[in-house]
Amino acid sequence: MRLSHLRICNVFVVLLCIGTSLTSCSGPSDSNSGPLERISNHVQEMADDGMEGRETGTAGEAKASAWIDSIFKSQGLTPMGEDGSFQMFSYKPHPPMQMHGHGDSTSIGMALVQEIHGQNVLYALPQNNQRWGVIGAHYDHLGYGDDNSLFRGDPQIHNGADDNASGVAGMLELSNRFSNKNEPQSLLFAAFSGEEKGLWGSNQFCKKPTVSLDSIDYMINFDMIGRLRGDTLAVYGTGTSPRWMELLESCNDEGFVFIPSESGVGPSDHTSFYLEGIPVLHFFTGQHPDYHKPSDTADKINAEGILRIVNFVERLMVRLNSEDEWIFTKTKDQDDESTPSFKVTLGVIPDYLFDGEGMRIDGVSDGRPAANAGMIRGDVVKQIDTTIVTDMMSYMTALSLFEPGIESNVTIERKGKLEQVIVLWD
Ligand SMILES: [Zn+2]
Structure with missing residues (x-):
């Protein structure tokens, strides 16, 4: 998830498209293990030091994207990127002073700003019905501590277990389950990169969508779902369709206590879809002192919590897939007067x-x-x-x-x- 004080200013980022490379990695693990074990393993692999914090444009990102690609492939999904499963993008970041001019970041001048290349990993379960549901989770993080790090020591790997190995693990569990069902609705699973830099990957997808935006009925975003405490689950975007609250409550066999927030604009990838007029939900288990620090590690993840969220969202998606009519509503953040x-x-x-x-x-x-x-x-x-x-x-x-x-x-x-x-x- 992005730093909250940047939440408004980076929403309207514009992107271009160029290629990058990927490296090989260990193969898929897990078809025989149970869901809890699978989720735990996936969080650990994504948050391993070998992934070097998965910063967009680095070898760690390439390694993580290749690993995600291998898992989707092993589940039998269909590549839905631009050339195979990947969707490349490149972006020249603003100098930090243009985003928030303070402290030592102002010393970084224009001359040092280089174009960064990243890639989304996109897979699908297409059906004859060409209506799509999108499930997204960003896999990039802060590497050894980029501008968004809140850690003030020497460079260290930011493993990003909660942010957002947890969300990727949840998404991979869902894609695994739906690959064994025959749901009427087409599903797209999107592992976005560039989220921490400014929602670059999801912006790129919405600019050059590989399935028509008009055919997307909803987007569900998992970002930081690894620290469930008790039954409290934050759900953002509940105002983006008049049906959301009723559907959430009716699928709530897990007994979650929802903390809903209406706005479709927030510090993560669902914002890109909301701004295209698509109903969104973002699931989030809450802030913690390890946020954007090297201490966001896999041993602190509540894998059972992720499993409960996956069980719930699976139920919700089955319900959504049977909906005929689906309505988008603008939330107040989209209204110029109140933004x-x-x-x-x-x-x-x-x-x-x-x-x-x-x-x-x-x-x-x-x-x-x-x-x-x-x-x-x-x-x-x-x-x-x-x-x-x-x-x-x-x-x-x-x-x-x-x-x-x-x-x-x-x-x-x-x-x-x-x-x-x-x-x-x-
Ligand atoms: Zn983050």
């Missing part, structure tokens, strides 16, 4: 699963306004100057009011007590 755009951020990771009043902080970036003002993980932002913060939307609305270089009074709740801090926006 806040902002030039400043606190430099925090919001806790998306927090359902109290305010914006709870799940992590702070060193050297950014929140950290500089002494804010810590667990603080809940209640008010910024005169704007009351009740949720993520009002937090973003508040941010839109400020410019770099000015100061604001921020009211936070820490251990049940309200405190005031002064934030200097950068």
Whole structure:
């Protein structure tokens, strides 16, 4: 998943298409093992040091894409890329200062920015019915720690077990199951790359789709589903079709407690599909202190949790595949009037699963306004100057009011007590 403070500004990334290469890898493992073992193995293989953090444009990405390709192939799916199963893209990133000009990243000049090549891995279960459901999960991560890393030490492999070996493992389990069914609807399984860089792979797919976008009924995104705690499951995009909540509840044999969020715009690949008018859902098991750090490792993954989510989504997809009429609705984030755009951020990771009043902080970036003002993980932002913060939307609305270089009074709740801090926006 992408860093939340970049969530709005990188949605409309434009891409071009060029090729890259892949390397060989170990063969598929697993047709005889049970689902839990398979999921565990897949997370471990993807998050292995040998994959070197799977950064887009690196040997680690090539190795991971070849490995995913071999699993899909062993399941008997049909390649659905541009030439075989791969869909290549290339992109020249903006200098970091154009995205968020602060700190030492401004020292990286235009001259050092090189084009990066990446590739999606696309496989399908086509049926005569040419209506498609898309299940996506990004497989790229931060390599040895790119600009999106929240780790401040020497370069280290960022294994990205939750982000997003967990989602890929869930998707591969679903493709395995549906390859043995004869569902009426065509299904496309998409392992996207470039997600961490700015949703590049999913943008590329939506720009040069290998099945017509008009024929896609829904897109389900798994991004960070490896840390299920209890029964709490975040589901984003519930406002992108009027049927979603009813369908989710009616398929909920797992007893999940959903934390729904209506918006189709979020920090992951479903956003690309939502912006094309396709109903989306993003499943997410919540933030944690290991997010975008080398400590996001396979031993911390709740494989049983992934299995429960897979069981649930399988049931949901069977239901969806039998739907005749399907409706898209724009959510409020798509509405220009209510979409806040902002030039400043606190430099925090919001806790998306927090359902109290305010914006709870799940992590702070060193050297950014929140950290500089002494804010810590667990603080809940209640008010910024005169704007009351009740949720993520009002937090973003508040941010839109400020410019770099000015100061604001921020009211936070820490251990049940309200405190005031002064934030200097950068
Ligand atoms: Zn991420």
